[in-house]
Amino acid sequence: MALISVILLLLAALHHSDGALHFASYYGDHMVLQKAPHRAVLWGYGPEGEQVTVYLLGPFLQKVSSAPVTEGIWQVTLDPVHAGGPYDVYAVSESSMCHLADVLFGDIWLCGGQSNMYFNTSQIFNASEELALASKYPHVRPFMAALKASKTELIDLIQVEIPWSVPTTSVVAEFSAVCWLFGRYMYEKLKYPIGLVESCWGGTPVEAWSSPRALKRCGLLHNEDNSMLNKTILWNAMIHPFLNMTIYGAIWYQGEANAEFNRDKYNCSFPAMINDWRMAFHRGSGGQTAPDFPFGFVQLSTNRNVSTDDGFPDIRWHQTADVGYVPNSRMENTFMAVALDLPDKASPYGTIHPRDKQDVALRLTLGARAVAYGEKDVSFQGPFPKQILPLKTSINITYDQAVSVKASKNMFEVCCPEKNVSCESKSIWCPAAILAWNQTSIQLFSASCPPSKVAALRYAWADWPCEFKACPVYDASGNLPAPPFITNRYAGNQNIWRST
Ligand SMILES: *[C@@H]1O[C@H](CO)[C@@H](O)[C@H](O)[C@H]1NC(C)=O
Ligand SMILES: *[C@@H]1O[C@H](CO)[C@@H](O)[C@H](O)[C@H]1NC(C)=O
Ligand SMILES: *[C@@H]1O[C@H](CO)[C@@H](O)[C@H](O)[C@H]1NC(C)=O
Ligand SMILES: *[C@@H]1O[C@H](CO)[C@@H](O)[C@H](O)[C@H]1NC(C)=O
Ligand SMILES: *[C@@H]1O[C@H](CO)[C@@H](O)[C@H](O)[C@H]1NC(C)=O
Ligand SMILES: *[C@@H]1O[C@H](CO)[C@@H](O)[C@H](O)[C@H]1NC(C)=O
Numbered sequence: 001m002a003l004i005s006v007i008l009l010l011l012a013a014l015h016h017s018d019g020a021l022h023f024a025s026y027y028g029d030h031m032v033l034q035k036a037p038h039r040a041v042l043w044g045y046g047p048e049g050e051q052v053t054v055y056l057l058g059p060f061l062q063k064v065s066s067a068p069v070t071e072g073i074w075q076v077t078l079d080p081v082h083a084g085g086p087y088d089v090y091a092v093s094e095s096s097m098c099h100l101a102d103v104l105f106g107d108i109w110l111c112g113g114q115s116n117m118y119f120n121t122s123q124i125f126n127a128s129e130e131l132a133l134a135s136k137y138p139h140v141r142p143f144m145a146a147l148k149a150s151k152t153e154l155i156d157l158i159q160v161e162i163p164w165s166v167p168t169t170s171v172v173a174e175f176s177a178v179c180w181l182f183g184r185y186m187y188e189k190l191k192y193p194i195g196l197v198e199s200c201w202g203g204t205p206v207e208a209w210s211s212p213r214a215l216k217r218c219g220l221l222h223n224e225d226n227s228m229l230n231k232t233i234l235w236n237a238m239i240h241p242f243l244n245m246t247i248y249g250a251i252w253y254q255g256e257a258n259a260e261f262n263r264d265k266y267n268c269s270f271p272a273m274i275n276d277w278r279m280a281f282h283r284g285s286g287g288q289t290a291p292d293f294p295f296g297f298v299q300l301s302t303n304r305n306v307s308t309d310d311g312f313p314d315i316r317w318h319q320t321a322d323v324g325y326v327p328n329s330r331m332e333n334t335f336m337a338v339a340l341d342l343p344d345k346a347s348p349y350g351t352i353h354p355r356d357k358q359d360v361a362l363r364l365t366l367g368a369r370a371v372a373y374g375e376k377d378v379s380f381q382g383p384f385p386k387q388i389l390p391l392k393t394s395i396n397i398t399y400d401q402a403v404s405v406k407a408s409k410n411m412f413e414v415c416c417p418e419k420n421v422s423c424e425s426k427s428i429w430c431p432a433a434i435l436a437w438n439q440t441s442i443q444l445f446s447a448s449c450p451p452s453k454v455a456a457l458r459y460a461w462a463d464w465p466c467e468f469k470a471c472p473v474y475d476a477s478g479n480l481p482a483p484p485f486i487t488n489r490y491a492g493n494q495n496i497w498r499s500t
């Protein structure tokens with residue numbers, strides 16, 4: 001340690017920091033680098049042909065050298081470093097050096113999406129209490145990319161909005177509430193540093209965050225070079241630059257913008273984006289970011305209390321690749337926070353921006369604990385039907401877990417078409433009232449549609465299905481809402497239908 005310090009001090013004395021050697025934009029003082037067993041990747045710019053040596057000085061010491069700087073860029077992959085810190089990171093070449101101070105090792109989560117992810121902590125319920133807590137979490141470190149677009153894939157950010165920071169009231173006030181609260185709640189559980197990278201933009205469709213590869217997979221891009229470029233501009237400027245950094249996982253709050261834009265493709269475009277990001281981050285980090293890194297997302301909350309179909313129910317369903325819950329075989333290693341029971345009629349930011357982000361983040365945290373960290377016995381999914389049994393005059397639904405139930409006349413709906421065809425959002429649906437229930441099942445009755453004629457059943461299929469935390473079906477604790485579902489007797493996921 002002493003020797004390295006002496007060398008560094010000598011170097012620092014000999015050379016001005018002339019900027020010849022520097023880190024990429026998203027490496028900075030106070031940052032979090034991905035901890036062991038992953039290996040953090042560091043890169044930057046330097047004088048052509050020179051070798052760069054990175055020294056890590058802190059609780060543990062490390063020295064790694066790069067290949068000669070090529071096309072102005074150097075890169076090193078550190079040996080695995082356990083959670084903790086602080087470290088000083090020096091990058092030293094023959095002619096100059098640069099330095100990062102107060103670097104911690106922990107887990108890095110990328111936070112993406114549209115305005116509900118962008119929604120900052122000063123806008124939520126209890127904002128002043130949340131902001132007052134910010135400085136109590138010095139090991140949860142925010143970073144935010146500026147809102148920028150590009151027609152070509154960039155290797156670095158155009159601009160940084162919030163540099164890596166030790167959280168203060170003012171930093172957290174302008175930072176994503178969902179991202180911050182998720183990081184803070186995860187920290188409470190993990191007790192080691194969490195790095196949060198916010199990269200999101202209001203009003204944006206999933207296509208803007210997707211690579212041409214992912215769009216092609218869903219038939220959304222026929223000609224890679226021109227007409228559909230708007231669909232990739234944020235991928236180019238706000239995601240692609242991060243591919244070289246090692247990350248642990250991502251959380252995502254988006255979909256509102258797709259309720260009226262390529263809605264019917266979302267069941268392909270969303271899973272395709274997730275899998276493409278995974279492949280690209282894995283490759284960009286030289287294999288350090290897991291090829292199946294955990295991906296959590298918020299199922300759409302509410303927008304308008306209307307009876308007409310505005311696309312929200314379809315998007316919620318498509319967010320699960322039309323399965324109803326995650327993880328599933330089309331969306332492995334994912335987790336979802338159901339949010340349709342958290343409407344906010346009085347939100348000054350518009351009803352599409354509900355202010356209760358605490359429950360959203362809490363539900364995401366449960367999913368992350370179970371799926372991303374493999375914690376056993378964490379309940380993170382609301383009840384889902386295991387079996388549907390049409391009886392003589394009623395229909396019995398058996399759930400995969402114990403339920404707590406509130407009576408409802410219309411939250412369940414049945415469809416009885418003339419023929420045995422499948423029903424969709426546009427079909428004619430009739431309300432089915434909850435007649436009775438026990439610990440694990442619910443009995444439904446519809447006056448206008450006899451069970452023998454029922455071809456499909458759906459639940460909570462409305463933009464705004466219930467008032468705040470007042471949907472009919474929750475888990476036994478009453479905290480996790482049942483996600484919406486649609487099931488056809490003669491098509492799709494009909495295997496849960498039974499006959500007497
Ligand atoms: C939070 O977001 C709102 C809406 O975008 C904005 O007006 C406000 O200035 C932001 N607050 C901070 C502290 O950045
Ligand atoms: C791309 O965005 C620009 C500016 O928002 C718009 O004028 C143009 O029509 C868009 N192109 C496509 C193909 O959507
Ligand atoms: C996606 O949804 C559309 C429209 O609802 C449907 O026609 C299509 O079969 C679904 N595709 C997949 C892959 O689930
Ligand atoms: C970053 O990752 C990309 C692959 O996505 C790779 O082509 C590029 O060389 C990497 N850049 C650096 C500086 O490592
Ligand atoms: C939503 O609409 C229903 C039916 O029109 C009404 O009964 C309910 O009170 C409305 N809820 C809110 C929060 O406005
Ligand atoms: C806001 O604080 C009050 C009082 O502590 C609490 O009852 C309420 O649940 C909080 N709201 C949210 C969304 O966390």
Ligand SMILES: *[C@@H]1O[C@H](CO)[C@@H](O)[C@H](O)[C@H]1NC(C)=O
Nearest residue numbers: 417418419420421452453490
């Ligand atoms: C629909 O299917 C059910 C069971 O598969 C059968 O009993 C019934 O006759 C069919 N109805 C029509 C109209 O095809």
Ligand SMILES: *[C@@H]1O[C@H](CO)[C@@H](O)[C@H](O)[C@H]1NC(C)=O
Nearest residue numbers: 391396436437438441442443
């Ligand atoms: C249907 O559900 C009701 C209420 O939970 C229960 O009492 C009844 O026994 C069930 N019927 C069958 C055939 O499972």
Ligand SMILES: *[C@@H]1O[C@H](CO)[C@@H](O)[C@H](O)[C@H]1NC(C)=O
Nearest residue numbers: 396397398438439440441442
């Ligand atoms: C609830 O009702 C179902 C039939 O719908 C039955 O199979 C189950 O045993 C009942 N459970 C309890 C705890 O009574």
